[in-house]
Amino acid sequence: MNIINSFDSFLTEAQKFPHVADWTSKQRAKEQLVQSGLPTRKQESWRNTSLKFLSETDFKPASHSPMQLPDSVLSLASSKMIDGCHTLVFLNGFYMPGLSRFDVNTVLVIENTKKPISFQGDADSASIHHLNELYNLNPIDITIKADLDQPLQILNLTHLMGGEPLVISPKMNVTVKSNKEAKIVLSQVGEHQARYFTNGQFTFAVEKDARLELVNDVNQSTNAYHFDFVGIAAEASSTVRYFELNLNAQLTRHELVLELNGEHIQSEILGASYLKYNQHCDSQTYINHHKGSCQSEQVYKALLDDEARSVFSGTVFIAEGIAKTDSAQLNQNLLLSDKVEVNSKPILRIYSDDVKASHGSTMGKMQEDEIFYLQSRSISRSKAIELLGQGFLNEIVLRMGSDLLKKHFSKELLNELGTQRKTKLKVVK
Amino acid sequence: MLEIKNLKAEVDGKEILKGLNLRVNAGEVHAIMGPNGSGKSSLSKVIAGHPSYSVTGGEILYDINFQPKNIADMDPDERAKEGIFLAFQYPVEVPGVTNFNFLMTSFNSILEHQGSEPLTEDEFRKYLDKKMDIISLRPDFLERGVNSGFSGGEKKKNEILQMAVLAPRLSILDETDSGLDIDALKVVSEGVNKIKSKNNAIVLITHYQRLLDYIKPDFIHVLYQGRIVKTGGPELALELEKNGYDGFLQ
Numbered sequence: 001m002n003i004i005n006s007f008d009s010f011l012t013e014a015q016k017f018p019h020v021a022d023w024t025s026k027q028r029a030k031e032q033l034v035q036s037g038l039p040t041r042k043q044e045s046w047r048n049t050s051l052k053f054l055s056e057t058d059f060k061p062a063s064h065s066p067m068q069l070p071d072s073v074l075s076l077a078s079s080k081m082i083d084g085c086h087t088l089v090f091l092n093g094f095y096m097p098g099l100s101r102f103d104v105n106t107v108l109v110i111e112n113t114k115k116p117i118s119f120q121g122d123a124d125s126a127s128i129h130h131l132n133e134l135y136n137l138n139p140i141d142i143t144i145k146a147d148l149d150q151p152l153q154i155l156n157l158t159h160l161m162g163g164e165p166l167v168i169s170p171k172m173n174v175t176v177k178s179n180k181e182a183k184i185v186l187s188q189v190g191e192h193q194a195r196y197f198t199n200g201q202f203t204f205a206v207e208k209d210a211r212l213e214l215v216n217d218v219n220q221s222t223n224a225y226h227f228d229f230v231g232i233a234a235e236a237s238s239t240v241r242y243f244e245l246n247l248n249a250q251l252t253r254h255e256l257v258l259e260l261n262g263e264h265i266q267s268e269i270l271g272a273s274y275l276k277y278n279q280h281c282d283s284q285t286y287i288n289h290h291k292g293s294c295q296s297e298q299v300y301k302a303l304l305d306d307e308a309r310s311v312f313s314g315t316v317f318i319a320e321g322i323a324k325t326d327s328a329q330l331n332q333n334l335l336l337s338d339k340v341e342v343n344s345k346p347i348l349r350i351y352s353d354d355v356k357a358s359h360g361s362t363m364g365k366m367q368e369d370e371i372f373y374l375q376s377r378s379i380s381r382s383k384a385i386e387l388l389g390q391g392f393l394n395e396i397v398l399r400m401g402s403d404l405l406k407k408h409f410s411k412e413l414l415n416e417l418g419t420q421r422k423t424k425l426k427v428v429k
Numbered sequence: 430m431l432e433i434k435n436l437k438a439e440v441d442g443k444e445i446l447k448g449l450n451l452r453v454n455a456g457e458v459h460a461i462m463g464p465n466g467s468g469k470s471s472l473s474k475v476i477a478g479h480p481s482y483s484v485t486g487g488e489i490l491y492d493i494n495f496q497p498k499n500i501a502d503m504d505p506d507e508r509a510k511e512g513i514f515l516a517f518q519y520p521v522e523v524p525g526v527t528n529f530n531f532l533m534t535s536f537n538s539i540l541e542h543q544g545s546e547p548l549t550e551d552e553f554r555k556y557l558d559k560k561m562d563i564i565s566l567r568p569d570f571l572e573r574g575v576n577s578g579f580s581g582g583e584k585k586k587n588e589i590l591q592m593a594v595l596a597p598r599l600s601i602l603d604e605t606d607s608g609l610d611i612d613a614l615k616v617v618s619e620g621v622n623k624i625k626s627k628n629n630a631i632v633l634i635t636h637y638q639r640l641l642d643y644i645k646p647d648f649i650h651v652l653y654q655g656r657i658v659k660t661g662g663p664e665l666a667l668e669l670e671k672n673g674y675d676g677f678l679q
Contacts, residue, residue: 391524391574
């Protein structure tokens with residue numbers, strides 16, 4: 001329970017900045033945490049994911065960054081910026097206005113917000129949310145006031161600057177105003193090979209007739225532990241498209257909650273994961289249809305190699321007495337090794353009759369006929385597997401609405417597959 | 430260019446090719462005909478190196494650096510790099526990999542094998558533009574997934590485009606005419622005729638005489654029960670069309 005006990009020393013240090021946080025809610029969060037403890041594998045939604053790492057490493061809460069940033073931080077920031085995007089930079093959970101570049105006429109940023117938004121997520125994960133409450137010191141409120149001509153990249157950087165392992169607790173709320181459109185990339189990246197734990201809370205309010213396309217790109221250090229909660233509250237006639245990309249982190253846990261609060265909402269919840277070594281990625285989704293005539297489509301794909309593990313649990317809730325709901329869910333897993341593990345679980349809670357709700361899950365190896373086809377075109381077996389793997393995941397990327405992001409993430413995917421698979425290529429026979 | 434001697438091959442323990450002989454020289458067009466299950470598609474896959482087939486006897490001699498070499502143990506991509514091309518009867522769909530990326534990766538693999546520098550995206554686009562004239566495909570074709578959502582005709586046209594781009598020495602077209610309407614058959618055949626030269630050879634595998642009205646063969650072989658039982662000129666196809674395989678083989 002080191003991570004909870006760190007709070008007392010953190011309190012002494014952080015109270016030097018008393019204006020930045022709601023200390024009453026932090027004390028309350030600590031009491032709840034002490035009372036409930038962290039989730040264990042006895043709890044249903046944590047059955048396949050262990051929090052043992054929290055007791056094995058002493059993660060210290062991140063505090064404000066020095067005024068003068070080391071060059072290594074600056075070069076990491078510039079290497080992770082996507083050309084052609086507006087960028088808001090956060091370092092270890094703290095907003096860095098000096099590194100950010102965006103148009104103030106379209107994006108409004110307010111620090112230290114206390115705006116409450118409630119979501120019906122996973123009750124077993126409440127203590128993870130309390131942990132974020134405990135240690136976030138720089139909650140941010142972002143408003144998209146006008147259509148964004150370019151995507152907005154929210155760059156969440158982690159850098160230890162030579163120090164101890166950190167727990168990073170970003171917290172932000174984004175509002176896309178009525179009838180406005182925004183493409184947003186949450187880039188979750190960090191210092192090469194550094195050990196840290198990021199536990200972010202990202203909430204989005206998508207107002208009536210607004211359109212949000214959100215890419216949650218997790219490409220952390222291979223020694224990092226990455227948790228995030230993404231809550232999206234969508235109002236009538238809005239469009240929500242969510243892309244979750246998992247390329248790197250030792251352990252990843254996503255909790256996505258989409259509240260469909262009005263009628264005629266179109267939503268797509270898509271995921272693409274490339275998991276290797278002994279990486280573990282757990283995606284929990286909760287799609288809550290509260291009003292009728294809404295559409296939700298989920299497609300989660302994972303490409304697994306070595307001894308990687310993937311968990312997908314997709315809950316679809318359809319409220320009583322609502323009509324014309326159309327919900328589809330698909331989880332597809334492509335296995336490159338016989339030592340990988342996949343846990344896939346659809347949970348459909350349907351309380352209405354006028355409903356279309358489908359779900360499916362597949363697991364399989366790469367087809368020899370597909371590999372042969374590419375080989376017969378002069379492509380080596382290893383490159384063929386790389387291309388087929390990229391193709392499998394790239395189907396998700398190619399659904400992005402922005403050509404710039406499509407190109408950027410297709411390339412990122414291929415690079416990741418190319419560099420990781422160079423020395424160890426095999427197919428399950 | 431290709432000399433197959435007493436080739437025996439099996440799949441899943443079942444012998445499919447039972448002592449097959451075939452000789453193909455540069456500049457020639459050969460047609461291999463035969464009833465269902467005679468081993469025509471298997472022959473094409475064995476030449477291209479499909480891993481499900483094992484060669485249990487004989488040789489597949491193919492000229493590499495002007496010397497005949499038994500290629501039976503070579504990987505499929507190594508054979509392709511030496512200029513062997515198989516146009517598939519059922520081309521595989523690879524959604525998520527664009528045709529452009531696929532063609533460029535494929536073409537550059539050959540260049541690298543030949544010790545040349547791979548082409549950049551811009552250079553390859555210029556090269557491809559010329560080849561695109563050989564066969565008509567939708568304008569958005571290059572940015573779409575390989576064969577993904579393509580009609581049967583488009584898939585076959587894509588095979589011919591790949592053949593044009595990779596410029597193989599030996600092309601084996603496995604039932605390229607199947608599933609094509611008359612117009613598409615004409616487009617595909619014209620494409621093949623444009624690629625045909627005195628330096629390359631083409632082996633057509635087909636059930637029907639129809640394809641041979643458009644691509645004129647020099648030799649026709651009848652494959653039956655894993656062996657070539659008869660070889661002749663173009664007139665042999667007409668005879669087969671008239672009497673059927675049953676009549677011919679009795």
